[in-house]
Amino acid sequence: MSLKGKTAVVTGSNSGIGLGVARELARAGADVVLNSFTDRDEDHALAAGIATEFGVEARYIRADMSDGADCRALIEKAGACDILVNNAGIQHVAPVDEFPVDKWNLILAINLSSAFHTAAAALPGMRAKGWGRVINIASAHGLTASPFKSAYIAAKHGVVGLSKTIALETAGQGITCNAICPGYVLTPLVEAQIPDQMKVHGMDRETVIREVMLLRQPSRQFATTEQIGGTCVFLSSPAADQITGTTISVDGGWTAL
Ligand code: NAD
Numbered sequence: 001m002s003l004k005g006k007t008a009v010v011t012g013s014n015s016g017i018g019l020g021v022a023r024e025l026a027r028a029g030a031d032v033v034l035n036s037f038t039d040r041d042e043d044h045a046l047a048a049g050i051a052t053e054f055g056v057e058a059r060y061i062r063a064d065m066s067d068g069a070d071c072r073a074l075i076e077k078a079g080a081c082d083i084l085v086n087n088a089g090i091q092h093v094a095p096v097d098e099f100p101v102d103k104w105n106l107i108l109a110i111n112l113s114s115a116f117h118t119a120a121a122a123l124p125g126m127r128a129k130g131w132g133r134v135i136n137i138a139s140a141h142g143l144t145a146s147p148f149k150s151a152y153i154a155a156k157h158g159v160v161g162l163s164k165t166i167a168l169e170t171a172g173q174g175i176t177c178n179a180i181c182p183g184y185v186l187t188p189l190v191e192a193q194i195p196d197q198m199k200v201h202g203m204d205r206e207t208v209i210r211e212v213m214l215l216r217q218p219s220r221q222f223a224t225t226e227q228i229g230g231t232c233v234f235l236s237s238p239a240a241d242q243i244t245g246t247t248i249s250v251d252g253g254w255t256a257l
Pocket of ligand 1: 011012013014015016017018035036037063064065066087088089090110111137138139140181182183184185186187188189190
């Protein structure tokens with residue numbers, strides 16, 4: 001399947017799942033726009049590397065997804081946005097009654113509101129072309145809950161609801177909107193949680209991964225960034241023209257339990 005001629009904008013794509021998604025869309029022939037809130041040489045080098053490896057156009061555009069104006073400016077600067085992947089996300093762990101308000105607001109802004117702003121900016125262009133894909137990276141935590149992640153879980157449930165609403169507002173216009181709900185993927189975000197978990201549970205790294213992190217993931221395997229990217233490629237393909245307003249879990253069976 002070829003995405004040649006399409007431009008994909010992937011938010012939060014200088015590492016982890018976002019980078020994997022950008023790489024898989026480029027492998028399928030799409031031109032890609034990478035993004036994060038930093039503006040370092042290595043950010044631009046990532047885009048240059050993708051351009052060379054896959055023979056597509058690839059650019060890096062700095063924009064802070066916690067800022068609504070920056071979100072909209074990202075789409076404007078991209079020039080075209082046929083495939084929008086809202087992926088930027090952060091996490092903080094604390095009980096509700098101790099959750100720092102600034103962290104709550106930041107998580108809601110980056111993990112949820114950014115998807116509203118980028119979609120609002122991208123939809124007119126998609127409507128004009130009669131084709132578009134909005135893919136929001138939610139989480140198994142967009143469908144389930146666990147303690148101490150209130151802001152993340154509220155935001156991810158919100159992303160699922162926003163995706164359904166966009167799907168209904170664009171149905172029949174050649175545009176689809178869906179949410180992907182990954183289980184655990186071993187990215188820098190997850191790597192950063194391992195030392196704390198080792199301390200809390202008094203376990204070594206491998207035991208924490210197997211007995212704590214992957215406990216809810218029946219496959220007992222991490223999903224990969226390539227698999228999330230491949231799901232984005234599928235959702236951008238003609239086979240997925242009638243798939244809209246739904247969630248696709250890539251979670252090794254987590255939400256089937
Ligand atoms: P990651 O930390 O590797 O990547 C997060 C990305 O978001 C980075 O590129 C970072 O630069 C970017 N980002 C952070 N703040 C930003 C801001 N203000 N503006 C722009 N970009 C910003 O983490 P990841 O695991 O790859 O997570 C990517 C997405 O996948 C997140 O939305 C996360 O919630 C979701 N997710 C991850 C997992 C997992 O197990 N890794 C599971 C389910 C869902």
